[in-house]
Amino acid sequence: MATPTSRVRAAAGALLVLAVAFYAPLSFTYFWNGHSGPNLQDDVFKLLISPTFAFGHGSGHDVRPDTHEAHFATFASTYVTMWIHSVVGTTALVAGLSQFSERLRRARPGVHRTLGKVFLLCCLGVAATAASYLLQTPATDVFSGRVFEEVLWILAAGTAGLALLAFVSIRRRDLVAHREFATAAFALICSAGWLRLEWMSVSLFWQPGKEMLNLFGIQFAATFLITCSMLYVQKFWKGNRRADSPLATTGALRIAAAVGAPGIVALAVLAATTTDWSAPHAYWFTPGWAPVVVGCFLPYVVHTAWLARMARQAQQRGNGSAAAAWRTYLAGALVAPTTGALAYGFGVLVHGMNTQEAWYMVGYLWGGTLVLAYVAHATVTTRWARRATPTPATAGGELQPA
Template identity: 30%
Template structure:
């Protein structure tokens, strides 16, 4: 039989090409703002990002109360060195990460692509999360910009970035390149949370008369769900390589997920009476509608899936969303007991931690439950073409 590469010459869908273009533009526009933010040793001086925000939104948004240039500026003095490393490593990793999603670059310059990947992983596994953790430890949850709920979100993001980077490197060493690509895509989505926050400031700041600090928290609420969905849908467009049949979701897993959901709902319901609510309306509109859109999309894709593997893939995410109440209860109690926040703020942590954790663990289950007949470095002989997974 004729040897062929599975999906090696397939052109990306127009939607994927558009997504790539938007990511390129977003990263390249963000990098100068990030890379220069901590270059000056005097953190009280106006930086490029401040100047841009003052121009496109307002001077009060950029320099006034709740801008980060008020009381929070003192937190950067003691952590300037680590934050300089964080901003430079993040800018470099985001730029190098763009090359990792170019099939043409990978095939034309495999050695350069590989070394760029090593540098990207070094930033994602070490410099970025460790410098972020150093900032969080030295600053404390109540002095972190946007408060304890956002501090908890930063902790989750730092740990998830380091973990997915390490797992992606491990998969590449094992020559499991499809798994490597899935993990590195999710890792890049986690890193992309930094530019997404800035673009969220600019968008919401145009019509919402709120401080940067609060808008930052609101964008953080839906950012994890939005970015994880983008990564998941992008990954599925790359799944033309033949897979082995997956085992259907076990009954014990379904029962466990539903039981955890009941536990979480009961726990959270018990907190309602004693909650001192803080800005509940923005929390509602930034969480429930986007969550319902994500759930509906996963459910529809599971229903219209063309084969069993695709159906199991999307059902895993649907089932995972049922665990949100459990992870939300864990996040709520962590924010209240460990970070010593008020109950109103803890609800923000419950939403971000519950939504993000449920999607993240569903993603890992899908990644490690999927195996492929071949990897990128072997020619396929006689294997049937993939079914065009939905």
């Protein structure tokens, strides 16, 4: 008999399959009509949202007043690279989705392993082509500007790093760590598709254009995606992990809170004293306090409170492995304000960003800190740590595929 939890997981799985089925054709054909388009994605969003959204102001097809060219013209010199990026990224998306099929894992373990190798190789390919594009393109020419360029660098590094960790883990026959790293890598591969879904949902009541919606969406993209990974891997924690993680102690949480407190103060002072919310970039609007309240403050408070609640409930149930995980993630959230403040300073001092641009970095680095907490938990509580002795899933003495 299906339990409420199993029904929720089945529904979430069905939604993921539908999302991939929707986005994969758009991604795969993105550059098939050349570097300037239009492409299948444009036609779909013209139908689903509006012609203005697909081809108008802030769409990439409109003419930039600074260069008198469409933004898509910046892909001319990197067209082959970006064509490969879109094809390899779509392959990673589909191959990665197959890894969640328990039926495939049990019935066709060889196929599962092959698709897993394809997924990890494609993750590295996505990161390499993204890096090639960014190295050849000035930051101001990247779609959505300098902030998005920084986000893409972080995303490329994170995807490649997680893929390598997943590969090394399975070579070490550490199934527990492999599953967690591979799950997070897949989550990051879903980031472009997640932004498209955000376009469609937000555009129901606000249509500032793709460029602005990218900036709005990246503030909590990493947080949303890594949270999905947390929720998925939690069903594998019991009996497979050590529960005495040094990152989950009360002392560790106090240290994390102490590290994060200066960041809260710094961000509060910056928000309170900022008077110029104007942005000179031709495609950015002036949302005023929206980057602070909607993109940073409210999501951060709600998500951190939720992590604390999950940790407390796990402790009350006596599930030490789950409590260690949620408390480690909570420690990452508590540190995040300082990470965000440092990101703000980096954007202003190193890249010369204005106040509005820099605020978009704050939200994204909050999510990035949660990703680091996720990775830290996966390493400290598995065979990556010398004292960790997780029990691998076995059948007949053989390690089962991830």
